[in-house]
Amino acid sequence: MQGRRIVRRESGGVEKTSQYPGTLIAIEGTDGSGKTTQSELLKLFFESRGQGVVLSPCNTAELIRGAISKLKERNTLDPVTFCFLYAADFVDRFEHVIIPALASGKVVIAEQYVYTVFARAMIRGIDREWIRKMFDFALTPARTFYLDVRFEDLLNRIQWKSRDERYFDYYEAGMDLNLANRKKDSFVIYQKRLIEIYREMAAENHFEVVDAMKPIQVQQQELRQAIAQILRNRNRRKGKVV
Amino acid sequence: MTGHSFPGRLIVVEGIDGSGKSTQIELLENYLRIKGFGVLRNAWNSSQEISPIIKKAKKKQLLTPYGFSLLHAADFSYRYTHEIIPALSSGKIVLSDRYVYTAIARDAARGIPREWLVNNFRFAIRPDLTFFFRVDPATAYDRITQVRDIKYYEAGLDMELSMNPRESYILFQSRVLEGYESLAREHGFSVLDGSRPVEETQKIIRRVVNPLIQSLL
Numbered sequence: 214m215q216g217r218r219i220v221r222r223e224s225g226g227v228e229k230t231s232q233y234p235g236t237l238i239a240i241e242g243t244d245g246s247g248k249t250t251q252s253e254l255l256k257l258f259f260e261s262r263g264q265g266v267v268l269s270p271c272n273t274a275e276l277i278r279g280a281i282s283k284l285k286e287r288n289t290l291d292p293v294t295f296c297f298l299y300a301a302d303f304v305d306r307f308e309h310v311i312i313p314a315l316a317s318g319k320v321v322i323a324e325q326y327v328y329t330v331f332a333r334a335m336i337r338g339i340d341r342e343w344i345r346k347m348f349d350f351a352l353t354p355a356r357t358f359y360l361d362v363r364f365e366d367l368l369n370r371i372q373w374k375s376r377d378e379r380y381f382d383y384y385e386a387g388m389d390l391n392l393a394n395r396k397k398d399s400f401v402i403y404q405k406r407l408i409e410i411y412r413e414m415a416a417e418n419h420f421e422v423v424d425a426m427k428p429i430q431v432q433q434q435e436l437r438q439a440i441a442q443i444l445r446n447r448n449r450r451k452g453k454v455v
Numbered sequence: 456m457t458g459h460s461f462p463g464r465l466i467v468v469e470g471i472d473g474s475g476k477s478t479q480i481e482l483l484e485n486y487l488r489i490k491g492f493g494v495l496r497n498a499w500n501s502s503q504e505i506s507p508i509i510k511k512a513k514k515k516q517l518l519t520p521y522g523f524s525l526l527h528a529a530d531f532s533y534r535y536t537h538e539i540i541p542a543l544s545s546g547k548i549v550l551s552d553r554y555v556y557t558a559i560a561r562d563a564a565r566g567i568p569r570e571w572l573v574n575n576f577r578f579a580i581r582p583d584l585t586f587f588f589r590v591d592p593a594t595a596y597d598r599i600t601q602v603r604d605i606k607y608y609e610a611g612l613d614m615e616l617s618m619n620p621r622e623s624y625i626l627f628q629s630r631v632l633e634g635y636e637s638l639a640r641e642h643g644f645s646v647l648d649g650s651r652p653v654e655e656t657q658k659i660i661r662r663v664v665n666p667l668i669q670s671l672l
Binding site for chain 1 (some may be wrong): 479504533574
């Protein structure tokens, strides 16, 4: 089977609107922000309305994922290799899942798009321009929603105080950065900085910010309304009767 | 790409398979060891950690040009961090059988914009010496096929240039060669004729390498 080839563009910049009939929506947010819950509810919503929809979670390329986990376990994953592997993982998902779905006119909900990789790379000292250029083959979503959690709320949500050291994930605690000896302490420094980076990106790239501390159903209402609006606008531009 | 201040030296051989570069690098390795130098030889797509994934993905023939490029970049950066840089820091002479130029020439031949590739490999230091083995693709094809079959990606069959493997190989590798030629001009590679006898070429290589290693004695 042949893989699809990415459409080449004239300029190096990120494409603003996709030339495909489908619509790309990205959902970003830190660990524990509720991305998965919201994305799945969105999928149900579109399906119930008879709209073709594809949910693209962040872990589709089994082959590459396996290697990333193995290297992480051995703690030998340097930041540059980290970026290339995540980019390879992303391009696989982009070319084999996202583009075909957009080409067939579907709504694609991408849970964690390029910005999560940017945030994780930058916190590991990677130059922002370098990683941005690496991902400049990717389409800019019609809209990116950022599920924002205040750092203090994140700690409460995961019950940081009472949570035992062994229940902290090595990478979610950013242990490869040698920020602290205990995962529990490292988690605090790492996630706080990560949220700062996400917020900077959100402001700079005009993400739609959703308060992830609101009740799930309220957030979902906001998302549905905003996306319905995007679809209406797109259809109108294309001269379809809504 | 920037120069380096490591006590070791980086020598690179580039060229398409069948150009004779691997034979030459082995001879050079012996020469340097006999002179008393510590040597690390390393090959393209050889990391124990990432290379197996690339091989598996190639077998499935599912790699798009970008996927192909990024996985090879991961393999390179892994070896760069864990093999090349430590060896240079400890004062060894690193003999690299292919370097970032392979990726730039090959992936550009698959239609990937060159600026994108150059940006990706910006982190890698400029070699002290780069030898480019020039050979025409038809000769290379005949040399390789005496020993083994031509591989799918090597023949550029993913590019659908021709159904005939030999024809496809020649068309694709000619594009790769064009990329090499322009890199050779830009970066001042030492260009060698891959069709010359082994001893003759090795003599030329040693003549170019000698001044570099004299400075280390």
